[in-house]
Amino acid sequence: MVFLTRMLKNGRRVRSSRGKFIDSLRIYVRGGAGGMGFPKYGGIGGKGGSVIVVAKEGVTLKSLITRNPTKRFIAENGGNSHKNRILGEPGADITIQVPPGVTVWNDFGQVLGELNTDGSSLLVANGGAGGSPLTQFNGQTAQPLSVKLDLKLIADVGLVGFPNAGKSTLLRAISRANPQVASYPFTTVMPNIGVLEYSDHRQITMADLPGLIEGAHMNIGMGHSFLKHVERTKLLLLVADIQGFQLGPQFPNRSCLDTVVLLNKELELYQDDLLDKPAMLVINKMDVTEAQFKYDEVKDKLRHLADVVGEYPEELRPERVLNFTEVIAISADKDTRGVEKLKHRIRDELDFHAALQKKDLETEVIATLRAQMNPKGPQML
Numbered sequence: 001m002v003f004l005t006r007m008l009k010n011g012r013r014v015r016s017s018r019g020k021f022i023d024s025l026r027i028y029v030r031g032g033a034g035g036m037g038f039p040k041y042g043g044i045g046g047k048g049g050s051v052i053v054v055a056k057e058g059v060t061l062k063s064l065i066t067r068n069p070t071k072r073f074i075a076e077n078g079g080n081s082h083k084n085r086i087l088g089e090p091g092a093d094i095t096i097q098v099p100p101g102v103t104v105w106n107d108f109g110q111v112l113g114e115l116n117t118d119g120s121s122l123l124v125a126n127g128g129a130g131g132s133p134l135t136q137f138n139g140q141t142a143q144p145l146s147v148k149l150d151l152k153l154i155a156d157v158g159l160v161g162f163p164n165a166g167k168s169t170l171l172r173a174i175s176r177a178n179p180q181v182a183s184y185p186f187t188t189v190m191p192n193i194g195v196l197e198y199s200d201h202r203q204i205t206m207a208d209l210p211g212l213i214e215g216a217h218m219n220i221g222m223g224h225s226f227l228k229h230v231e232r233t234k235l236l237l238l239v240a241d242i243q244g245f246q247l248g249p250q251f252p253n254r255s256c257l258d259t260v261v262l263l264n265k266e267l268e269l270y271q272d273d274l275l276d277k278p279a280m281l282v283i284n285k286m287d288v289t290e291a292q293f294k295y296d297e298v299k300d301k302l303r304h305l306a307d308v309v310g311e312y313p314e315e316l317r318p319e320r321v322l323n324f325t326e327v328i329a330i331s332a333d334k335d336t337r338g339v340e341k342l343k344h345r346i347r348d349e350l351d352f353h354a355a356l357q358k359k360d361l362e363t364e365v366i367a368t369l370r371a372q373m374n375p376k377g378p379q380m381l
């Protein structure tokens, strides 16, 4: 409650003590040193172990530091060469398990690699070579490195909406997930992922992100910190409360249409190519009084945002608008049939875009093959 009061008073970024979700972590890694060679017999020292990052489902960055609070990962040194073992024993590698969706960065802002699928791995620090005649039998030491693990969730669908719009309620109704739901804003302080299951065992993952608000780009509310998690989703599902939203008495009362325009603006300010993603709009809480009347008034505008954004002042007006393939009015709380319909529409939409992408890829492959067959371009007859 202190947290909520502070937010309403200041209207600034909220730092929640409940936020245990970690999506960025700096760690220190070092490969093992190479073992010493044995000059008398020309023996070669064992190679130092390497540090390897491996993606594993079910692991979190939080569990990684719980198990390794020092955040230091140092592989074993290679064994020395000696008279009973001319080739020194190699040092053991050390593996760091991270959740799929992690990008590894070095301190120069370069991407060392991305680990997006379960089991994918990346060598981040190589062990030193064992001592040999080339190095006067001295084992090579490995330099310590600091690397950043940056997690972007991988989910098919990303829920985006103002606080209190009913995103968590929808996720709970449509999937196997049990997010926190409460009638005050910012209940969601960390992303939740739910799985939509279909009768043919198809599964679609959906991520619920903390609410975005007007001014999030200036770090108001939860800021934009969680928006990186929609970057990899294939479909944006915007959720808006038919009643609109008001953060507090001193804040403007925003209608349902306003919230959609403002969400559009915040997405654009964060990364405008998010607007090119397929997007659907859910208008929620259709069970409240006058909801249908309000919806009838606004539905055409929601479908054709481009026609209405011109009426908004410049600071609220997005330059480009989302192109909703569908606007669906439901009550996430009460309308089981509506939620079921939405679930199937989501699947159709994802399949449609996957098919489009496949077609684009095929066209590209055919064009490349044609160019290879006829590198000088089309024959002029």
Ligand SMILES: Nc1nc2c(ncn2[C@@H]2O[C@H](COP(=O)(O)OP(=O)(O)OP(=O)(O)O)[C@@H](O)[C@H]2O)c(=O)[nH]1
Pocket (backbone or CB within 6 Å): 161, 162, 163, 164, 165, 166, 167, 168, 169, 170, 180, 181, 182, 183, 184, 185, 186, 187, 188, 189, 209, 210, 211, 284, 285, 286, 287, 288, 330, 331, 332, 333, 334
């Ligand atoms: N009447 C009605 N209330 C709803 C509906 N869906 C959600 N609510 C209520 O709206 C409130 C907020 O719901 P949440 O699901 O927590 O909203 P949220 O968008 O996840 O909120 P944040 O965590 O702040 O981002 C809760 O009291 C819900 O019970 C609905 O369809 N009808």
